[in-house]
Amino acid sequence: MGLKEKLHNIKGKVEGTNWQTMFGAVHTLFYSPNETTHSGGHLRGADDLKRTMMNVVLPLIPLFIFGMFNVGFQHNAAINGFPEGMGFFSPEFWNLDNLSIGAIKLLPLLVVSYVVGLGIEIFFATINKHEVEEGYFVTGMLVPLIIPIDTPLWMLTVAIIFGVVIGKEIFGGTGMNILNPALTIRAFLFFAYPTWMSGDKVWVAGAKERANEIMAGAELDAISGETILGALAQGQDFAYSVSDMFLGFIPGSVGETSTLLILLGGLYLIYTKVASWRIIVSSVIGALVMGLIFNGVVNAGWINEGSKFYILMSTEFWHHLLIGGLAFGIVFMATDPVTASQTNKGKWIYGFLIGFISVMIRVFNPAYPEGVMLAILLMNVFSPTIDHYVVQGNVKRRLKRLKAKTA
Amino acid sequence: MGLLSKKDLKLITDPLADNNPITIQVLGICSALAITAELKASIVMSVAVLFVMGLGNVVISLMRNIIPSKIRIIVQLIVVATLVIIVDLVLKAFAYELSKTLSVFVGLIITNCIIMGRFEAFALANGPWKSFLDGIGNALGYAVILVIVGFFRELLGSGTLLGIKVLGDPIEKTGVYAYGYENNGFMLLAPMALITVGIIIWVQRSRNEALIEDN
Numbered sequence: 001m002g003l004k005e006k007l008h009n010i011k012g013k014v015e016g017t018n019w020q021t022m023f024g025a026v027h028t029l030f031y032s033p034n035e036t037t038h039s040g041g042h043l044r045g046a047d048d049l050k051r052t053m054m055n056v057v058l059p060l061i062p063l064f065i066f067g068m069f070n071v072g073f074q075h076n077a078a079i080n081g082f083p084e085g086m087g088f089f090s091p092e093f094w095n096l097d098n099l100s101i102g103a104i105k106l107l108p109l110l111v112v113s114y115v116v117g118l119g120i121e122i123f124f125a126t127i128n129k130h131e132v133e134e135g136y137f138v139t140g141m142l143v144p145l146i147i148p149i150d151t152p153l154w155m156l157t158v159a160i161i162f163g164v165v166i167g168k169e170i171f172g173g174t175g176m177n178i179l180n181p182a183l184t185i186r187a188f189l190f191f192a193y194p195t196w197m198s199g200d201k202v203w204v205a206g207a208k209e210r211a212n213e214i215m216a217g218a219e220l221d222a223i224s225g226e227t228i229l230g231a232l233a234q235g236q237d238f239a240y241s242v243s244d245m246f247l248g249f250i251p252g253s254v255g256e257t258s259t260l261l262i263l264l265g266g267l268y269l270i271y272t273k274v275a276s277w278r279i280i281v282s283s284v285i286g287a288l289v290m291g292l293i294f295n296g297v298v299n300a301g302w303i304n305e306g307s308k309f310y311i312l313m314s315t316e317f318w319h320h321l322l323i324g325g326l327a328f329g330i331v332f333m334a335t336d337p338v339t340a341s342q343t344n345k346g347k348w349i350y351g352f353l354i355g356f357i358s359v360m361i362r363v364f365n366p367a368y369p370e371g372v373m374l375a376i377l378l379m380n381v382f383s384p385t386i387d388h389y390v391v392q393g394n395v396k397r398r399l400k401r402l403k404a405k406t407a
Numbered sequence: 408m409g410l411l412s413k414k415d416l417k418l419i420t421d422p423l424a425d426n427n428p429i430t431i432q433v434l435g436i437c438s439a440l441a442i443t444a445e446l447k448a449s450i451v452m453s454v455a456v457l458f459v460m461g462l463g464n465v466v467i468s469l470m471r472n473i474i475p476s477k478i479r480i481i482v483q484l485i486v487v488a489t490l491v492i493i494v495d496l497v498l499k500a501f502a503y504e505l506s507k508t509l510s511v512f513v514g515l516i517i518t519n520c521i522i523m524g525r526f527e528a529f530a531l532a533n534g535p536w537k538s539f540l541d542g543i544g545n546a547l548g549y550a551v552i553l554v555i556v557g558f559f560r561e562l563l564g565s566g567t568l569l570g571i572k573v574l575g576d577p578i579e580k581t582g583v584y585a586y587g588y589e590n591n592g593f594m595l596l597a598p599m600a601l602i603t604v605g606i607i608i609w610v611q612r613s614r615n616e617a618l619i620e621d622n
Contacts, residue, residue, distance in 0.1 A: 152587060166602060170609065192593035 004031050021125045025132035049174075053137040055274045059265030060141045060332070066261055067254040068106050071149050072098030074251050075205040078225050082239065088247050088260070105205050106254060109144035112153050116160045117143075124169045135174030135181075135338075136164070142182035142332060145255025146325065146373075147189060148202040150209075155196065159188045179380050180339045183329075183373055190373070198369065200226040203251035225251040228323040232312050233366035245322040256328035259321065266331040275335035278344060279351035283330040284321065286355025291317025294363055312363040320359050329372035330355065334379075341383040343390040350386055354379050418540040422548035424615075429552040430608045431618065434520040439553055440600040442512050446569050449557030451498070451505055453550030455513060457543065459490040460522055464542030467530040474531075483526045484517065491516045521549055556603045564594030 007027050014023045028050070047055075073093050077083070083092045117136045125132045143160065163185030168177040190197045201207045204225035228250060231238045240250050248258025256262070269275035294313040297303055303310055321327055334340065334354050341350040354375045361371025368374060428434045442448045466486050467474075474482050495513045498506035506513065516522065525545050530538040561567055566574035566584075575582015577590060593599050612618045 154587070155589070158591075188593060191596060192591040193589055194592060196589075 007031060018126055021129070021132060022122050025122060025125075028131075050134045050137075052274055053134045055272045056138045056269065056332070057141050059268045060138075060145065060255070062261050063145060063255040063258065063265065063328075064106070064110075064141070066248060066258050067145060068102030069093055069098045070102065070248060070257055071105050071205050071254065072101030073249065074203070074225055075101050078204045078207065079221070086244060086247070086249050093249065101205060105149050106144060108153060109147070109149075109151065109156060109254075110141075112156050113143040113160060114140040116157050117164055120161060120164045120169070121173075124173065128173075130173075133174035135168070139164075139181045139185075142255075143185055146182060146186050146253050146328070148197060149205045149254055150202050150207070151189065151196055155189060155193055159185045159192070162188045175338055177338060178384075179377055180333050180336050183333055183377055183380075186373055187377060198230065200230065203227055203230075203253075227252050227369065229362060229369040232315060233362075233369045235308065235311050242319070242322065245319070250323070253325055253328075256325040259327045262327045262331050269331065269335065274337075275331065276337070276340065276347050278347040279335050279340055279354075280330055282348045282351030283334055283355040286352035286357075287320050287326060287330075287359050288317055288355070289352075290356045290359035291315070291320045294359070308366070309363055320362070324362070324370045324372065326355075326358055326370075326372045329358070329376055333372075334376050339380040339383065341386050341390075343387050345393075346383065346386040346390045349390075350379050350383050353382075415537065415540050418537060419544035419547065422541075422544040423551060424548075424611070425618065427548045427552065427611075428521045428524075428545050429549060429604065430611055432521075432524070434524055435549055436601075436604070438512050438515060438519060439549075439556060439604060440597045442509055443553055443557040443600050444560050444564060444595050445508065446554070446557040446561045448505065448508050449553040450550075451502070452509060452512065453546070453553050455491075455494045455498070456516060456519065456522070456549055457546040458494060459487060459516055460525065460542040460546040461539055462542075463487055463490055463522060464525060464530040464538040465535045467526045468533060468535040468538035471531050479527075479531065480523075483523060487517050487522055487526075521545055552604065552607060555607060556600055559603055560594045560600060563591045564599075566590050 007030065011023065011027060014020050070093075076098065083090070086093065114136075117140045118132075121132055121136050143156070147156070163181050167179050167181045167184030168174070171177045196202055196208075201211055207225065226234075226236070226238075228238045228240060228245070244250055246259050248260065250257050266275070266280055270277045270280065294315075295317050298310070298314045303313060307313075330351075334351060341347050354372070357375035357378065358370075358372040361368055361374055365371070422428055425431070429436065429439055438452060442452050463483075463486050467483060470482070491514060494516070495506070498509070498513060525542060529541045533541070558568070561569075562573070566572060566577060572582075574588070575584045577584050
């Protein structure tokens with residue numbers, strides 16, 4: 001008897017018990033269920049929820065691998081100095097030393113993310129007696145990519161419990177949530193444990209540990225690394241070239257540094273039609289417009305170098321797309337089909353405002369160096385309202401047309 | 408039959424759970440969110456509301472037959488305002504630091520929806536003894552939630568209870584802090600108070616399904 005038959009056999013046995021939910025989740029991971037639809041005629045699409053989710057996870061994998069190398073690379077660069085003239089295939093980046101540091105740091109985050117998150121999903125599915133939804137596959141992959149590498153595991157656990165329960169389950173689980181669960185988790189971490197989510201000690205692996213050792217009297221050089229946005233917000237300059245920023249050899253949350261790989265991932269998502277190109281394009285436009293407005297204000301001389309906004313305002317408008325998590329947020333979070341606007345016109349408005357507000361928060365609120373998280377969460381809340389008015393607008397226009405015809 | 412008949416007792420116990428002013432009627436939320444970051448403040452606020460509501464209900468109930476209905480809100484406001492000013496002055500005289508923490512929210516007891524609600528809904532139609540019990544009951548219902556929320560927010564947000572460091576010292580790294588625990592700063596912000604109240608509502612309704620509304 002093959003594995004397939006065995007599983008189908010067990011299925012009959014667990015039916016009706018508390019194990020049914022958990023078994024079903026594992027079972028459908030390997031084989032499609034041996035059940036047919038019970039009534040009516042059905043059209044079956046090949047792109048079920050599982051496949052859709054996997055289509056999002058797939059482009060995240062290169063980012064994850066790049067992130068592992070980058071964690072090690074930033075650690076070594078902070079100690080030994082940043083190597084000059086990095087190309088994408090530089091051996092200073094792609095070496096085993098970097099990978100091993102990164103893997104030790106990053107893999108536990110991934111494991112905790114999936115174990116805790118899926119645990120809660122199964123728990124709630126069992127209580128509510130419905131099948132485990134696949135929604136957490138993407139969230140679980142996103143979470144380790146959007147947090148600083150040194151985030152303690154217990155904090156991550158608390159945040160995931162909060163994010164999945166409050167952000168998703170109480171609204172009814174996958175497909176019913178108002179807020180993006182991954183961003184809810186990050187927002188919780190950000191407000192609950194700000195010292196672990198910002199500053200110059202959290203972006204480079206081991207920096208905080210080392211700072212504590214030095215405080216305890218160890219003879220070591222301090223290592224630190226501020227994100228570009230963090231440095232700019234404090235009015236400092238940074239030493240990274242545009243190509244470093246584009247390729248991703250910069251400190252930041254694990255997965256968001258490489259704009260190149262995010263761009264490729266975005267193209268893949270658009271190609272598979274999982275993500276809406278309207279949202280991606282309009283978000284980029286929104287960010288560029290806001291950047292241009294700020295550059296215009298600086299060029300017009302309305303603001304001088306004494307202003308605390310001067311440095312961020314005078315940042316070249318298109319640099320905003322390369323630094324911080326804006327590109328990652330636009331491609332992988334803003335396009336979440338559940339929390340985004342559903343109407344085409346609504347998507348343009350929704351995306352545009354995300355880009356626009358992200359850059360605005362960056363410039364005007366140095367306490368929140370990266371605004372994309374807050375911008376997306378804000379627009380998540382507003383997206384049903386946007387849809388409502390778009391639909392009402394359509395209804396009104398058609399009524400008018402009808403009246404014109406009949407009159 | 409003792410001092411309290413069964414019906415009278417219900418006036419006190421009902422608002423504690425099944426008809427709680429905060430979790431069921433969702434009144435008085437503003438102060439519940441604003442001052443519950445510390446347990447001490449929640450308790451003092453509860454006592455203040457207990458005083459104002461118990462006494463206010465009695466006063467309104469005694470006056471219920473002579474208040475012209477057209478100006479009853481103004482009369483109610485005057486009664487509450489008088490009582491609140493007494494509370495405020497007492498706090499300023501004997502607990503100045505605390506009155507600074509509670510700041511404007513003692514004054515805002517005047518506009519606490521629970522109080523006006525009970526005046527309108529109960530004291531204007533019932534005798535003084537019943538009104539007193541109703542006021543006490545509702546104030547206690549308010550207090551229960553405030554203390555629960557204040558307990559969790561102070562414990563998780565500051566690691567203290569009534570100012571005592573029950574979890575150890577976060578700077579000296581003693582107690583649980585020695586194991587890497589950190590205070591949850593989010594608990595000190597108002598949104599987490601709202602979420603805590605929400606969780607209480609969730610727990611309460613899942614234990615008592617009669618409370619779940621149809622929609």
